[in-house]
Amino acid sequence: xARVVVDVMPKPEILDPQGQAVANALxxxxxxxxxxxxxxxHFELEVADDVDDATLAKIAETFLANPxxxxxxxxxVEA
Amino acid sequence: xxxxxxxxxxxxxxxxxxRAVRYADGEAVxxxxxxxxxxxxxxxxxxxxxxxxxxxxxxxxxRFAPVMQEVVEAAHKGMPVLGICNGFQVLAExxxxxxxxxxxxxxxxxxxxxxLRVENNTTAWTTRYxxxxxxxxxxxxxxxxxxxxxxxxxxxxxxxxxVFRYVGENPNxxxxxxxxxxxxxxxxxxxxxxxxxxxxxxxxxxxxGLGMFLSLLDLVxxx
Numbered sequence: 001x002a003r004v005v006v007d008v009m010p011k012p013e014i015l016d017p018q019g020q021a022v023a024n025a026l027x028x029x030x031x032x033x034x035x036x037x038x039x040x041x042h043f044e045l046e047v048a049d050d051v052d053d054a055t056l057a058k059i060a061e062t063f064l065a066n067p068x069x070x071x072x073x074x075x076x077v078e079a
Numbered sequence: 080x081x082x083x084x085x086x087x088x089x090x091x092x093x094x095x096x097x098r099a100v101r102y103a104d105g106e107a108v109x110x111x112x113x114x115x116x117x118x119x120x121x122x123x124x125x126x127x128x129x130x131x132x133x134x135x136x137x138x139x140x141x142r143f144a145p146v147m148q149e150v151v152e153a154a155h156k157g158m159p160v161l162g163i164c165n166g167f168q169v170l171a172e173x174x175x176x177x178x179x180x181x182x183x184x185x186x187x188x189x190x191x192x193x194x195l196r197v198e199n200n201t202t203a204w205t206t207r208y209x210x211x212x213x214x215x216x217x218x219x220x221x222x223x224x225x226x227x228x229x230x231x232x233x234x235x236x237x238x239x240x241x242v243f244r245y246v247g248e249n250p251n252x253x254x255x256x257x258x259x260x261x262x263x264x265x266x267x268x269x270x271x272x273x274x275x276x277x278x279x280x281x282x283x284x285x286x287x288g289l290g291m292f293l294s295l296l297d298l299v300x301x302x
Binding site: 010014017063064066069 | 135136139143171172177181182183184185186224226227228252
């Protein structure tokens with residue numbers, strides 16, 4: 001088994017109201033100096049060893065992310 | 080006229096969509112998400128709600144339901160398909176319509192009666208309206224902000240595929256005030272507001288939404 005991490009982020013040109021809301025809340029909580037926040041999704045997949053990179057990319061592109069509005073990265077990590 | 084209305088786990092507005100079909104003298108045929116059979120319907124409505132709990136993204140899981148595989152195939156052959164609210168999100172995820180629906184720009188769930196302008200009255204679902212007619216129907220959604228890249232937006236504008244636009248203040252941050260769009264052929268239409276909730280002044284703000292279902296009836300009767 002391998003552990004695979006897929007990170008999905010809104011594209012830079014797409015408005016991210018959730019990230020903005022977090023950024024706007026930080027000064028109110030007394031945390032200064034954070035100029036921008038983008039909010040995305042982080043997936044951890046446990047996959048069999050015979051699942052290849054092309055398949056992982058397809059999972060990310062066709063399902064975990066919507067490429068119209070989101071960018072994605074896939075990486076294998078130590079379990 | 081037999082009109083299929085899909086029910087996914089988490090669908091809410093299938094009953095009102097069926098009622099709207101009956102108001103237009105059509106036969107409403109319930110379609111279950113796990114069935115591959117469209118039961119010889121003449122058209123399909125993908126109604127609103129929170130299919131599969133909106134997990135992952137709204138519409139992302141519903142897109143892969145067995146019934147949707149059949150809907151995609153039928154739509155490509157020209158069958159009229161209407162996606163309302165969550166149904167619009169499902170059709171976008173299924174690539175029957177371009178772009179995507181994202182969180183409302185101010186993060187509020189918007190629930191109100193909303194004026195729309197009919198910008199294209201040549202689609203399968205809008206021939207009963209005058210061009211530039213303004214209609215009042217409920218809008219109730221948290222992820223209704225229409226987003227697409229500049230090329231897609233230009234194509235939609237150039238090809239007259241923006242079917243409905245919000246009138247007055249933009250309720251959710253949709254680009255170009257887009258409330259609904261169609262595919263190139265005009266048989267597939269998706270919109271965030273709810274025409275099926277506005278078919279009788281007794282139960283909705285107006286009966287302005289009924290025209291969408293009557294338009295479909297005209298199409299099938301005249302075919």
